[in-house]
Amino acid sequence: MRTLTGVGVCAGRVIGELVSMPAPVAEPAAGLALRDEAPEDAVARLQEAAAEVKAELKRRAEAATEKDAADVLKSTALMAGDRALLKNAGKLITDRGLAPERALWEAASAYAEQMRALGGYMAERAADIEDVRARLVARLRGLPMPGIPERETPFVLTAEDLAPADTATLDPAKVLALVTSAGGPQSHTAILARNLGLPAIVAARGVEELADGTEVFVDGATGEVRTEPGAEERELVASWERAAAARSDFDGRGVLADGTEVPLYANVGTAEDARTAAAAGAQGVGLLRTEFCFLGRGEEPSVEEQVEQYTAIFAAFEEKKVVVRTLDAGADKPLPFLTDTAEPNPALGVRGYRTDRSVPGVLARQLEAIARADEATAAEVWVMAPMISAAEEARDFAAMAATAGLRVPGVMVETPSAAVTADQILRHVEFVSLGTNDLTQYTMAADRMLGSLAELNNPWQPAVLRMVRLTVEGARRAEAEGAGRRNVGVCGEAAADPALAVVLVGLGVHTLSMSPRALSPVAAVLRSVDLATARSLAELAVEQATAAEAAAAVRAELPVLAELGL
Template sequence: MQTLTGVGVCAGRVIGELVSMPAPVAEPAPGLALRDEAPEAAVARLQEAAAEVKAELKRRAEATTEKDAADVLKSTALMAGDKALLKNAAKLVTGQGLAPERALWEAATAYAEQMRSLGGYMAERAADIEDVRARLTARLLGVPMPGIPEREDPFVLTAEDLAPADTATLDPAKVLALVTSGGGPQSHTAILARNLGLPAIVAVRGVGELPDGTPVFVDGATGEVRTEPGADELALVEAWERSAAARGAFDGHGVLADGTEVPLLANVGTPDDARTAAGAGAQGVGLLRTEFCFLGRDQEPSVEEQVEQYTAIFEAFPARKVVVRTLDAGADKPLPFLTDTEEPNPALGVRGYRTDRSVPGVLARQLEAIARAEEATAAQVWVMAPMISAPSEARDFAAMVAAAGLRVPGVMVETPSAAVTADQILQHVDFVSLGTNDLTQYTMAADRMLGSLAELNNPWQPAVLRMVRLTVEGARRAEASGKGPRNVGVCGEAAADPALAVVLVGLGVHTLSMSPRALASVAAVLRSVDLPTAQALAELAVEQHSAEEASAAVRAQLPVLAELGL
């Protein structure tokens, strides 16, 4: 037996045969020239291929019920029809006489290299461009497009990493687990695996050397992959299945063993998401991603269109809290009518709340739509701005919220500056929500998409936990100054980790928001500890020297995790 380890990103235990992603589409020969085809006809064929790939991706987006998957497919579809990419490829056809497949390959490669050189979020877009390059090249050559292998029997899928469009289209009924040698804990692969409830491990060194058909045991909680599983591994899988059945559904009441209330909310992005979350027992919405109204559009949606969408979501949670994050455009979510794709470092550029400086009016109209939707429903609507870095920004946003007729303003804590000035920020707003994905990235100065930095880009990092503690302490100082209760929530992926959820509560966080699939597991573990225990475990985690040490130290004190297979 051989044991490989990586970063577990979604709990679950399975046994199955390993199947690798197929080899990528081969690069057309350098200098491949046109043969018996006029340049104009070749360009037309290139444009036709792009239109077909774009249409296919849009069709898949419309067919999927997973919001994040649909967003990824829509984004990839837009890139397939990118006018600049196609224009550059056409120039290589007409100007240098290259075959359209070679021209497309060269244009896309140059585009990808440009994005990768920028670093941060734009480096992530390079993988998307290369995915589109492969799809368009395959269509031009008349060969099968890349994608998830099709097998009759369920299997464990392995790859260096998956393109977002591939990850978005995998079928959980056929893919038992996902194991990648690259990627990070906050990558598209990891986030979509969590949303699908698919056991997943990233950054597993050596998994690519295992031949297809190798029987493996996968533990998405511990990050272990074992070859040639036997009776012990089968027993672990059976124990996981029993514990999952015993946990059942979330009963809609997040509470510690001593009765301390910890409301468990859901992250949603569409009306369908909201209805699913309500059905799963979520006590409200801790993060409504409003980008779904804007992505895939060349123009800003009207106020009326936004009102209709927000109303449908609010109606799913009558008399319950719905925290709305205003448009988080920029970086990995560029919008043609709002963001500048030429920024040298978009992760540190005009994104989130900052877009109101460059294109004023979009945010005000969105707040108007949110206010009108709140008036039409019984939901308790809270509104927060993303990418806040200074108390003055919180003050100005609170003024905009009040002008729109909304009552509860808040901000996201995603930057270290927001964490360390939380007391001043909370002089102006009523609550903050910790976006642990970006907070980890910015605190550790580590691109969250890179598997090579997975160790750093982990919310268990003691430095990140100290940022959470600073935020809570700031809220307490604001309360002591007479500002009234100041709520601190977490809406990043960290809240879906049952062990880390205990630590967050111990640090003083009031509410946790997560994928609906994580509610039952998090609730079960929280019910096993009282507040003093959670506080002691939080202090234990903060005192460690690495993310791995912090996680191991806490997990060792939570036997319920092993009992539940978490």
């Protein structure tokens, strides 16, 4: 038996045969020239191939059942028809006499390298460009499109990493689990796996060495892949299945064993998401991502358009709390009318609340729309600004919210500076919400998209947990100074880890927000501990030297995880 270990990103245990993604499309030979084809005919053939690939991706987007999957496919389809890319490739055909597949390869490769040089989100987009490059070259060669292998029986899919379009088109009925040798906890693979509830492991180095057809055991909670599974592994799978069948749905109340209330909210991005979360029993919305109104547009949506969208979401949670995050543009969400994609380091650039400095007015109009939607429904609307680093930013945002008529302003804690000055920030706003994805990235100085840094980019890092504790302590100081009740929530991916949820509560966090699928397991584990135990486990985690040791130490003290198959 051989055991490989990566980063588990979605719990679940399965046994199945390994099937690898097919080899990538080979690079056309350098200098490959036109043969018996006029340059204008070759350009026309390239344009036709691009139109066919774009149409196929759009068709898949329309057929996708998951919104995130549809959005990824739509984005990739747009890239397949990118005018600048096709124009540059066409120029290589006419000026240098290159065959269309070689011209496209060179043009796309240059584009991808430019994206990588920008870093952050733009570097991630390089993989999307290379995905489109492979699809177009395959079409020009008359080869099948790259993508998920087709098999009659379910299988465990393995790859170096999955392109967004590949991840978006996988069929959960056929793919038992995902295992990649690269990728990070916040990669497309990880995010979509969580949304689908598909067992998944990223950064499992060495998995590419396993031959197709190898039977493997996959544990998406511990991050383990074992070859030659035996009786022990089969019982682990069986226990997971029994626990999953017995696990009750979330009853709409997050509570510890001693009766301590820990409201469990959902992260949503659309009205459809909100209705799904409400049906799952979420006690409210802890993070409404408002980017859905803005992405994929060349201009700012009108106030009226925004009011309509927000009202539909608020209506799903009448009489319940809905925390709205204002536009988090920049870095991983560039917008042509708002952000500068030429920034050398977008993750540290003008993003989130900072965009109001460069393009004033967008935020004020969004707050107006949120306030109008608030008036139209009975939801309890809170509003928070992303990417806050200083108390004066919190003060100015609170003033903007008040001008719009919004009663409960707050901010995201995503930077170490916000964590260590939480007491000063909370003199101006009513609450803070910890975005553990970015907080981990900035605390550890590790790009959250890089699989090679997955070990650092882990919310179990003791340094990150100490940032959470500093934030809670800051809230308590603000309260002691007369600021009144100050709520500290978590809306990052960390809240969806049942064991880590216990630690967060032990550190003093009041509320947790997560994907709807995580509500039931998190609630079940929280019901098994009292507040004193949670505090003890939080201290245990903080005292460890590494993220792996912190997770292992806490998990060893929570036998309920094994009972529930988590």
